[in-house]
Amino acid sequence: MAVIIDGKKIAQETRAEIAAQVAEQKNQGFTPGLAVIIVGENPASQVYVRNKHKACGEAGMYSEVIALPEATTEEELLSVIARLNDDTKIDGILVQLPLPKHINETQVLNAIRPDKDVDAFHPVNTGKIMIGNPDFLPCTPAGVMVMLKKSGIDVTGKHCVVVGRSNIVGKPMAMLLLAANGTVTVCHSKTQNLAEVTRSADILVVAIGRADFITGDMIKEGAVVIDVGMNRRADGKLTGDVEFASCAEKASYITPVPGGVGPMTITMLLQNTLTAAALHHKQ
Numbered sequence: 001m002a003v004i005i006d007g008k009k010i011a012q013e014t015r016a017e018i019a020a021q022v023a024e025q026k027n028q029g030f031t032p033g034l035a036v037i038i039v040g041e042n043p044a045s046q047v048y049v050r051n052k053h054k055a056c057g058e059a060g061m062y063s064e065v066i067a068l069p070e071a072t073t074e075e076e077l078l079s080v081i082a083r084l085n086d087d088t089k090i091d092g093i094l095v096q097l098p099l100p101k102h103i104n105e106t107q108v109l110n111a112i113r114p115d116k117d118v119d120a121f122h123p124v125n126t127g128k129i130m131i132g133n134p135d136f137l138p139c140t141p142a143g144v145m146v147m148l149k150k151s152g153i154d155v156t157g158k159h160c161v162v163v164g165r166s167n168i169v170g171k172p173m174a175m176l177l178l179a180a181n182g183t184v185t186v187c188h189s190k191t192q193n194l195a196e197v198t199r200s201a202d203i204l205v206v207a208i209g210r211a212d213f214i215t216g217d218m219i220k221e222g223a224v225v226i227d228v229g230m231n232r233r234a235d236g237k238l239t240g241d242v243e244f245a246s247c248a249e250k251a252s253y254i255t256p257v258p259g260g261v262g263p264m265t266i267t268m269l270l271q272n273t274l275t276a277a278a279l280h281h282k283q
């Protein structure tokens, strides 16, 4: 039976470390600040934004939520970003996705100043990750790396299989595992013989958005299984991309959903805001 990696506990420990560093920054005369912009009334987005605001407060950071109506134009949103780009109280800017359909997401994300791009979605930051010289790491993959480290799992030389190739999770996840000296394979919806590939993984990271897709027969004995998926069942319960019961029997380590990768994502947002503040106040 696998060891269950407790994301909640690791997130709490990491947040305590961040709060201590925020206190240190305050002693030096500045407070890290985050602005979160939400457009429209998507209920899930509202919950995420509330949680981010609350987490900032608990870490001792300054945070602002800018809630804009659904009918906000792209120009109006861009002018809010331009104002925040110049606001010295704000070290990090995050635009909650998804945006309403009439707004071009790429244009908006590219308008955030790279040194305030705490989601690390700007091409400058994705490029820096690619060449191994990042300022910020994308929150979810960075959270996975912290979980591996704090669980004592060494990536060096391991075959790491990432299922999913989105810009937000799969691709940066692959880059971070590579940077940690893993041997990385990336799978996607066109991958042939997926189960054969996943069965060869020492470390399997799954981010596809399909409930219980990876089953016990798709992993090898002793594999480390990280489930990034967050899917709502018909009964409203949250479930991952990995069928927990059958995989936990074979894995050496596994993350649950909820209580696994999820709590780490906001934690890494706090980390990036702290890093941005340190960059802005470098002597």
Ligand code: NDP
Pocket: 140, 163, 164, 165, 166, 167, 168, 169, 170, 187, 188, 189, 190, 191, 194, 207, 208, 209, 210, 228, 229, 230, 231, 261, 262, 265
């Ligand atoms: P996307 O929908 O952007 O990407 C899904 C990826 O999975 C695509 O690359 C797609 O392949 C691949 N895929 C889909 N079906 C299959 C399949 N049958 N076999 C192999 N690959 C497949 O999703 P995200 O990356 O944004 O999110 C993935 C999951 O992670 C979601 O459940 C999301 O809710 C969750 N998530 C969780 C976070 C957290 O904090 N825990 C944060 C962000 C996301 P292709 O490219 O070929 O279409």
